[in-house]
Amino acid sequence: MSNARDDGSARPSFTRSNELQSRLNRLVPGGAHTYARGPDQYPDFMAPVLVRGSGARVWDADGNNFIEYGMGLRSVTLGHGYRPVVNAVCAAIADGTNFSRPTDLELQAAEDFLELVPAADMVKFAKNGSDVTTAAVRLARAVTGREMVAICNQPFFSVDDWFIGTTAMNSGVPTDIGAKSAGFAFNDLASLAALFDRNDGQIACVILEAATATAEPEPSFLQGVRALCDRHGALLIFDEMITGFRWSAGGAQSLYSVEPDLSCWGKAMGNGFPISALAGKREYMDLGGLNTDRERVFLLSTTHGPERGGLAAFRAVVHAYATEDPISHMVRSGQRLAEGVNRAAAELGIADYVQVMGRPSCLVFVTRDPERQPSQEFRTLFLQELLSGGVLGQSFVTSAAHTPTDITDTLEATRGALQIYSRAIEAGSVAGFLRGRPVAPALRRYAAPRRIGVAD
Structure with a gap:
């Protein structure tokens, strides 16, 4: 060719x-x-x-x-290379990036975040989405005393076992962990209701993206999910990784007017700088803190979660969204x-x-x-x-x-x-037009059909 x-x-x-x-x-x-x-x-x-x-x-x-x-x-x-974000990060890290105690940026970033997300009372920052979705699931299990997780049939939620165990690339995940996750269909309230009925009193939480690139929630779907969670005593978790700052600065929850118990954020909140967040109601988030008489939850404890570069990037992003649309x-x-x-x-x-x-x-x-x-x-x-x-x-x-x-x-x-x-x-074919092998799904059981040797 x-x-x-x-x-x-x-x-x-x-x-x-x-x-x-x-x-x-x-x-x-x-x-x-x-x-x-x-x-x-x-x-x-x-x-x-x-x-x-x-x-x-x-x-x-x-x-x-x-x-x-x-x-x-x-x-x-x-x-x-958006200059206001880059400049904010450079100014912040010039005075040090990571210390043995909180910095004022942690407070300022938390205040900025909670002003954008009024459904949440508390927030904890981390570095990637998997950390915060897994923390949300752990917290929901602790709150409810249950172990099962209802996961919407959407592409990705976490690298951790509770989700990866449900995918084709589940090698290394104990089967009993995968068995504690069960799926339901987006925009199909009946499938979630049936899941609750089959697992009465066992589901700790429901996790989903409120919307995706190709699927808007049908009228009353999210409200119905909220009602089912309330009826069955499960927590509702919104994954706002993509919808946050792309649908709205306040996420899908602000656009569709449905309040989750917990929400998980990342990606655009730092314009490419590493930062993520778990946000939620005080009565739940406090279980990972010091203001509780219950057994404490090891919620999030990360060395780099509060480093100043990511927090400064987030604050600059918030300012850009407030001033530039x-x-x-x-x-x-x-x-x-x-x-x-x-x-x-x-x-x-x-x-x-x-x-x-x-x-x-x-x-x-x-x-x-x-x-x-x-x-x-x-x-x-x-x-x-x-x-x-x-x-x-x-x-x-x-x-x-x-x-x-x-x-x-x-x-x-x-x-x-x-x-x-x-x-x-x-x-009738790509033969003679395609210069090599076709791509393959990223999450697949075997390297074939796109096995790549060290000499490739």
């Missing part, structure tokens, strides 16, 4: 990135520190190793310049992008095969094969051609840093990718 694109321009070279990725494969399990960032999630030998970013643009080790979507697994909403910017960019890509697909006659969908601030794309079935092969072809056109992203999740020019350039690159996609649909 030629190294030239249909328009005659050269495809980008990934020589240096491939060399670095090969070294990463030898030293880091999976070749990355997050499975979603792994080389198996990108076309073969087209996984750029990045060296810097600015706004919505990133540069790799070969000097290629890409418009990035997904933005740090949805953790960056204000743009890479980044969500409206993300929505406008997302609307224009979705309309443009879907229009181009329709003009090429492949609207049934490629579709951009979801909330404008959290867009995903769907790729289908000639039988109109979801396809990893055709997804990989689409990713391959987007990369060749200067667009990096496993989704079309925007940030407030995406400019009109970025969207225009993306639409141009996407049209070129869709033209190749259209030819593959007409041919």
Whole structure:
């Protein structure tokens, strides 16, 4: 297959990135520190190793310049290197980052957070989402004296056993732990009610995202979940990792007017800096503190949870959301992008095969094969051609840093990718178009079909 694109321009070279990725494969399990960032999630030998970013643009080790979507697994909403956040972090850490006692930043950040999330009385900061979701589950079990967890059928909640034990990648998780988690369907209140009935008096908590990129809660669904939890004495936990600061600065709970007992936050609250939070009602959170006569819960105790850089980043993010309205910017960019890509697909006659969908601030794309079935092969072809056109992203999740020019350039690159996609649909296969193996699900039982040796 030629190294030239249909328009005659050269495809980008990934020589240096491939060399670095090969070294990463030898030293880091999976070749990355997050499975979603792994080389198996990108076309073969087209996984750029990045060296810097600015706004919505990133540069790799070969000097290629890409418009990035997904933005740090949805953790960056204000743009890479957003100056007010960077400046706030630099000022904070210049006076030290971590001490043997709390700092004033811990109080100020807690006050900022609780002003945004009035349903919560107390908050505790940590560094990643899994820490706080697991702490929420542990707390709910302590509050109720029960062990079962009702988990919504959504992609991801934690790296810890109570959740990973329910996935295909459950090797190493004791079977009795996985047996204490049970699933129910989003927007299907009857499935949750049936779960409560089958496990009467055993469910400690219900955990879910109140909304996802592709699924809004149906009228009364969240209210119904709240009522079922109250009726059966279970705690309601909202995972606000993605919805927080992307749906609303106050999260999905403020948008849909349903109060959880506990909520878990992370990602965009630091614009890419590491910070997460567990928030909740005082009567529950106090069990992890000093104001209780009950047995105490080992809630969260992290060396780096209160380090000053993350807290300063969070406070700067809060200020940006109060003064700049980044969500409206993300929505406008997302609307224009979705309309443009879907229009181009329709003009090429492949609207049934490629579709951009979801909330404008959290867009995903769907790729289908000639039988109109979801396809990893055709997804990989689409990713391959987007990369060749200067667009990096496993989704079309925007940030407030995406400019009109970025969207225009993306639409141009996407049209070129869709033209190749259209030819593959007409041919009935990606054969002759896809330059390597297709991507594979990040959470899968075996490395095959994208096993990567240390020499790759």
